[in-house]
Amino acid sequence: MDFRNERHLIHVPGTDRVFNRLKVLIVLMIPLAMSLMSISSINVALPTIETSIGASDTSVQWMLSGYALVFGMLLVPSGRLGDAIGRGTVWITGVSIFSIGSLVCGFASTPGLLNIARVAQGFGAGVLNPQTIGMIQQYFRGEGRARAYSVFGLVIAASVAAGPLFTGLIIRALGAQNGWRASFLWNAPLGFLGIALALMWFPFDGERRRRHAKEAGGAVHTKLDLDPVAMVLLAAAVLCIMMPFMLKTGPGFLLLPVAAVLLVVWVRWERHYGARGGQPMVDLKLFRYRSFTHATAVSGTQFLGGTSIFVLVALFLQDGMHVSALQAGMIGLPNAVLSAIASLWCGRQALTRGRNLVIVGLSCILVGVLGSIGMAKLIMEHGVNFWWLAVPLSLIGIGNGCMTGCNQTLSMLEVPPKEGGVAGGVKSTTERVATAIGNAVITAVFFTLVTQGWAVALTWAYVVIAVIIAVAIGLAIYDRVTLGRGAPPTAHSVTV
Numbered sequence: 001m002d003f004r005n006e007r008h009l010i011h012v013p014g015t016d017r018v019f020n021r022l023k024v025l026i027v028l029m030i031p032l033a034m035s036l037m038s039i040s041s042i043n044v045a046l047p048t049i050e051t052s053i054g055a056s057d058t059s060v061q062w063m064l065s066g067y068a069l070v071f072g073m074l075l076v077p078s079g080r081l082g083d084a085i086g087r088g089t090v091w092i093t094g095v096s097i098f099s100i101g102s103l104v105c106g107f108a109s110t111p112g113l114l115n116i117a118r119v120a121q122g123f124g125a126g127v128l129n130p131q132t133i134g135m136i137q138q139y140f141r142g143e144g145r146a147r148a149y150s151v152f153g154l155v156i157a158a159s160v161a162a163g164p165l166f167t168g169l170i171i172r173a174l175g176a177q178n179g180w181r182a183s184f185l186w187n188a189p190l191g192f193l194g195i196a197l198a199l200m201w202f203p204f205d206g207e208r209r210r211r212h213a214k215e216a217g218g219a220v221h222t223k224l225d226l227d228p229v230a231m232v233l234l235a236a237a238v239l240c241i242m243m244p245f246m247l248k249t250g251p252g253f254l255l256l257p258v259a260a261v262l263l264v265v266w267v268r269w270e271r272h273y274g275a276r277g278g279q280p281m282v283d284l285k286l287f288r289y290r291s292f293t294h295a296t297a298v299s300g301t302q303f304l305g306g307t308s309i310f311v312l313v314a315l316f317l318q319d320g321m322h323v324s325a326l327q328a329g330m331i332g333l334p335n336a337v338l339s340a341i342a343s344l345w346c347g348r349q350a351l352t353r354g355r356n357l358v359i360v361g362l363s364c365i366l367v368g369v370l371g372s373i374g375m376a377k378l379i380m381e382h383g384v385n386f387w388w389l390a391v392p393l394s395l396i397g398i399g400n401g402c403m404t405g406c407n408q409t410l411s412m413l414e415v416p417p418k419e420g421g422v423a424g425g426v427k428s429t430t431e432r433v434a435t436a437i438g439n440a441v442i443t444a445v446f447f448t449l450v451t452q453g454w455a456v457a458l459t460w461a462y463v464v465i466a467v468i469i470a471v472a473i474g475l476a477i478y479d480r481v482t483l484g485r486g487a488p489p490t491a492h493s494v495t496v
Contacts, residue, residue: 010139012203021139023201025148028132030194031095032152033159034187035125038102039067039307039435041163043314044329045171045180049114052177057447059111061246064311064439066115067122069242072432073235074126076281077226079425082131083418084224086207087138091131092195098124099191106185117184126432130425137412137420138205143351146409150347153405157343161336161397164310168329179325230270230281234433237262241437245444282426286415292423294479295411298358298472300430302403305468306365307435308442309372309396312461313389315446316376320454321386331390335397342401347409354406355480361402362476366469368396373462380455410486438468 010019042049042063049055055063082090101120108114132152140148170186171179240259244252270280287293310332317323317331346357371392378384408427415423442461449457 010203012205012208015208019201019203021144021148023197024135024139024203025151027194027197027201028091028135029151029155030197031091031098031128031191032132033155034102034190035071035098035121035129036156036159037163037166038121038125038184038187039163040160040310041167041183043311044164044167044318044325045183046311046314047318048171048176048180048325052180053109053111053114055111055114057443058246059115061440061443061447062115063111063118064443065242065246065436067118067125068307068432068436068439069235069238070119070122071126071129072238072429072436073231074123075130075425075429075432076422077231077425078127079130079134079422080226080279081127081224082134083206083422086204086210087131087134088198088202088204089207091128091135091202092198094124094126094128094131095191095195095198096124097127099188100124102184102187102191106181106188129428130422133424133428134420137415137417137424139203145412146347146351149409149412150344150350150405153343153347153401153408154340157339157397157401157404158336161332161339161400164314164332165329165336168324168326172324172326176325225279227270227273227279227281230266230273233262233266233269234281237266238433238436242440245440248444248448282429283422286419286423286426289414289423291413291483292411292415292427294475294483295407296427296430298362298475298479299403299407299411299427300434301468301472301475302362302365303431303434304438305442305465305472306396306400306438308439308461308465309369309393311439311443312446312458313372313393316454316458317386317389320458321379323386327386331387332393332397334390334394335400337397338394339397339401339404342398343405344401346402346405350406350409350486352486354410354486355476355483356485357402357406358410359473359476359480361399361406362469362473364395364399364402366399366466366473368392368394368399369462369466369469371395373459373466376455376458376462380453 010021010024012019046060046063049063050060078090078094098121101117101124104117104120105114108117136145136148136152167180167183170182173179174182237259240255240262244255270282270284273280274283274285313331314328317328318325342361346354346361349357369392372389375384375389375392379386379389411427412420412423442464445464446457446461449460
């Protein structure tokens, strides 16, 4: 990695100092990995958390969905905030909040306090994530941007897949009572390291422009419109979708029609708000970019089902098979390695045949989910060694890597850099909201049926996931048919 290569250098108006794209990218990836590992690493820790502080099934669902929901709600507003006052500053703020939330998680003594701390983690993750995408859009172009997004995809795939293994190792080393706490606490020093490196290596381009404008005597107008009404409406709608599956009572499902009404009101509000000159939470004009619309629909559908896969594996193995946390984490190691390799390789092919690879990736996930159903039956009914479950999970890893390595690049093909932060936030909001809903729905299926046997519960929960992934494949095929296999030649003719 040549840091001195001229094409990696960044020249910022108002200073003679030269900054480096690769250093910026390295710093951005540190908290990205932390925030995404916090989504998956808790999977392995859930059984020990249940025992340690007496968490109920509903508390477990909140630990999973609460983080994702808050994460999703803040992505667009914080993306807009970064565009307005400077992405570097907002990024550092998000990392700080996430790191402090991690400390509180590690010392929590009750399920309620842990869930509050998880919300703080989600808050910080929601603030920092769109700055990451925005700075990639800002500082990279053409093939250079595609390579940056391939690294982005690699980090996503590797961190989500490796999180359970890392947590399993910590629990094995420190014991059940202290291990799950340490799995949260380690985020803090790494987060503070990221902040220190950011202060040294970030260009702080937007902040410099604002400061020099003030020094020159010019007025700096910052129109900051976070559209709080839309945030409340969307959050309320998502909660109305999630709550019936957490309450698990008949009357609770009366909230679903309420959610539908709230979503209609939310869409109308966004249109009205934009028409009168405001900045809506979700700028519906972004969906005029078909590549963005299609990629967001595909990934959002995948996240609705795919993010629950390893939650269920961890519960099945640890509670159903009495497997250790380390073993439950290790079973995903081939998944992690293959996901990272596939993401890196596919990211390099995204501009030429990315949509083909998305279809291949989703198909691998579907086959892997169906294979996991069959393997779970063999394990429970015929005494097959549980390690064989790693085979279909590895296929899922390849699929996730293909999907992640291409989808992000494809989604941003037509989006101008100045809209990159908000566009990335809208896409990530869709994915995080889908994660929150999917975790609530699919774990509800699992917990409801677990009294009939662990294999039965896993089977029907995975059937739901398989149906969702099949829908995602249908959307990906439509994307391929209408927009071709990759980007038009003009979209990748410039290298940075």
